[in-house]
Amino acid sequence: MVSPKDPPADVTVYYKGVGIKVSPEWQKKHPGGDKVLKIFHNRDATDIMTAMHSEQAQKMLIAMAKSSCAGDSEEFTSKMESYKDSHYMKLYQKAKELNLFEPNLADEIFKSFYSFGSVFLGVYLSCSAAMGHRVWLGASFIAFGWFQLGWLGHDWSHHTYLPKSNSKWCRVNDWLAWWLSVIRGTTLLNWKLRHNTHHCCTNEIGNDPDIRLSPLLHFFEEFEVNGLTAWQHVYYLPSIGLLHIYWHYESWMASIKNSKGKNLANRFWAQADFLCLSLHWVFLISIIYFSGHVLPLVYAYYMSGFGTAIVVFSSHYGEERLIVEKAKDGESPAHIGLFEETSKTVRNITSFSGAQWEESFWFWLTGGLNVQFEHHMFPMMPRCNLCIMKSAIKQVCAEHNFEFRESSLYGCVVACLLPLKKNVETNLKRMCSNLASRKASAEDCAPHAPKLRRRQKC
Helix, strand or coil, X not given: CCCCCCCCCCEEEEECCXXXXXXXXXXXXXXXXXXXXXXXXXXECHHHHHHHCCHHHHHHHHHHHHHHCCCCHHHHHHHHHHCCXXXXXXXXXXXXXXCCCCCCHHHHHHHHHHHHHHHHHHHHHHHHCCCCHHHHHHHHHHHHHXXXXXXXXXXXXXXXXXXXXXXXXXXXXXXXXXXXXXXXXCCHHHHHHHXXXXXXXXXXXXXXXXXXXXXXXXXXXXXXXXXXXXXXXHHHHHHHCCHHHHHHHHHHXXXXXXXXXXXXXXXXXXXXXXXHHHHXXXXXXXXHHHHCCCHHHHHHHHHHHHHHHHHHHHHHCCCCCECCCCCCCCCCCECCCHHHXXXXXXXXXXCCCCCHHHHHHHHHHCCCCCCHHHHHHCCCCCHHHHHHHHHHHHHHHHXXXXXXXXXCHHHHHHHHHHHHHHHHHHHHHHHHHHHHHHHXXXXXXXXXXXXXXXXXXX
């Protein structure tokens, strides 16, 4: 299995069949951090490099690949051409031909209006309420605003608003997401370290940080069942409401850990995020001071976390876990295409009725993350264009026997609850079997116990 621990000094990442050596110096400068580079040592990362980089960055990758071919233009051209017919690259080219990566300023303004507007309306209601129910109504608006700001920050952190597909506009998106984090309290760096890695190696055991849920939840792995975890399928839904609080805590930890780290980009954003979190607490304390209440804000955090978690968890956690073997130096790189990996590890959230109005409602409510397959294919595509690619994706799935999973929210929740319950039963049986084996072994040894004791005396 690929492990980011103790990698060689140089990391080799394959782009369109060409091995690109990434020196320790460049690892320190990589805007996406060095962890994902280490995970992809001796692996083909063509699809994910294409999906997660601007056109300017892709041109840099092509130049690096050409340089790696040591001037052999025929070899370089041959390898570049061989990837044009892959499932993902065909879809990516189609999306470009349809101009689906073009930004939509009106949509960005509209999303910002109702997301920020809900928070500020909630703050007004909370702080102007002399007593009673208006405080809780205000907290409900704050919770909804934070919930929607999570999707908006998700968009901007993926650089979905690029008037020009270059590094300059990527940084503009990052700063937009940073300012948003002051209001929401979940930071840019922690999001990038966790979520970008999740996109690169979705549901990969040992690599995807999003599926590390122990000791609270265990979906498929072996674990020691105790009096608490035996009921994980029961406390699953109530516990996921803590997600916003946990991400806020994790944001502090990521800022502290990376503020003096080796990667320059991570170090910069860690220090910026420390300021962001401090400003967020000024915002919270101001609300508490003027409203005179603490519990409504805790409620807002919980409800925001619950709304976010039920969408995010339902899309991935009940799906297949992948093991990607690490190729040895000199061997062909380990490869699983983005399309194939996505088909195994995501589930779309569809409507209950199948009516178009309901599909549109779920798309709006979930920030476009109900169409997870489309989003994982094109993370940098503006949210408003994602659904246009759905029919093309489903066609490729049908032609090549890939799965396209989609269920109502109820079906998605059940798809998470069932493996939680089943995994408890599986591990209880394993523990009972081990206990029975140890007991049988002890009984086999019993007749010889006196002899053993005499020998020990001697």
